[in-house]
Amino acid sequence: NAGVTQTPKFQVLKTGQSMTLQCAQDMNHNSMYWYRQDPGMGLRLIYYSASEGTTDKGEVPNGYNVSRLNKREFSLRLESAAPSQTSVYFCASSAQTSAQPQHFGDGTRLSIL
Amino acid sequence: AQSVTQLGSHVSVSEGALVLLRCNYSSSVPPYLFWYVQYPNQGLQLLLKYTTGATLVKGINGFEAEFKKSETSFHLTKPSAHMSDAAEYFCAVSQMEYGNKLVFGAGTILRVKS
Numbered sequence: 001n002a003g004v005t006q007t008p009k010f011q012v013l014k015t016g017q018s019m020t021l022q023c024a025q026d027m028n029h030n031s032m033y034w035y036r037q038d039p040g041m042g043l044r045l046i047y048y049s050a051s052e053g054t055t056d057k058g059e060v061p062n063g064y065n066v067s068r069l070n071k072r073e074f075s076l077r078l079e080s081a082a083p084s085q086t087s088v089y090f091c092a093s094s095a096q097t098s099a100q101p102q103h104f105g106d107g108t109r110l111s112i113l
Numbered sequence: 114a115q116s117v118t119q120l121g122s123h124v125s126v127s128e129g130a131l132v133l134l135r136c137n138y139s140s141s142v143p144p145y146l147f148w149y150v151q152y153p154n155q156g157l158q159l160l161l162k163y164t165t166g167a168t169l170v171k172g173i174n175g176f177e178a179e180f181k182k183s184e185t186s187f188h189l190t191k192p193s194a195h196m197s198d199a200a201e202y203f204c205a206v207s208q209m210e211y212g213n214k215l216v217f218g219a220g221t222i223l224r225v226k227s
Contacts, residue, residue, distance in 0.1 A: 004156070040122070040220075041219055042205075042217030042218050042219045042220055043157070043203070043217045044217070045214055045215065048214075058214065059214075090156055090157070092156070092157075099213060100145070100147060100159075100162070100207055100213060100215055101157075101215070102159060104156025104157045104158070105156050106154065106155050106156050107154070107155075107156055
C-alpha cells in the first residue's frame with residue numbers, strides 16, 4: 001500500500017549545494033507533480049508532468065529542474081540551493097493526464113543553511 | 114488570475130460541535146473546487162470536490178461543502194466534530210483555462226477540544 005513515496009524525508013543543505021529529491025508512485029498514474037509548502041501560503045506548484053516524457057513549469061519553477069525518468073518516477077533537483085528554498089516539498093500523482101492531484105507523498109522537509 | 118481565500122488561519126471547536134471552515138474564490142468562470150486535509154507530518158488527502166452538477170458535495174469522514182456561485186464560496190462543514198478531525202484543511206480551485214492547475218488557499222488549522 002505504498003502509493004507515493006518520497007525520499008529523503010529530511011535533509012539539511014548548505015547554500016550552494018545541490019540535491020535531488022526522489023519521488024515514485026506505484027499506481028500507474030499518468031500525471032505527477034511537485035509542490036512546495038510554506039507557512040501561510042498553502043501549496044504552490046513547482047513543476048508537473050502530464051505524462052511520461054513531458055514536463056512543464058508551474059507557478060514557482062525558478063531554481064529547480066525536474067526529470068520524468070519513467071512513468072513511476074519524477075525527480076526534483078536543486079542545482080544550487082538557496083535559503084529561500086527551505087520548505088516542505090510534496091510529490092503528488094493523478095491517474096488522468098493533467099487532472100488534479102489525487103495522492104500525495106508524505107513530504108521532504110528541506111532546510112538550507 | 115484565480116485565487117482562494119480561507120477565512121481564519123485557526124479554528125477551534127468543541128468535540129461534537131459544528132465545524133465550519135470558510136473558503137471564497139475569485140474566478141470569472143465557474144471553477145472546479147476542492148477541499149484537502151493534511152494530518153501532521155503527512156501529505157494531503159482529497160476530502161471532496163465540486164466540478165459540475167449538484168452544488169452540495171459530500172466527501173469522506175462526514176464532511177460536505179456547498180458551492181454558492183452568488184457568494185463565490187465553497188465552505189466546508191461537518192455537523193459534529195471528532196477529535197480525529199484535528200488537522201489542517203486546504204481549499205483549492207482549478208480552471209480548465211489555466212490547464213487545470215490547482216491554486217491553494219493558505220490553509221486553516223482545525224483544533225478540536227475535548
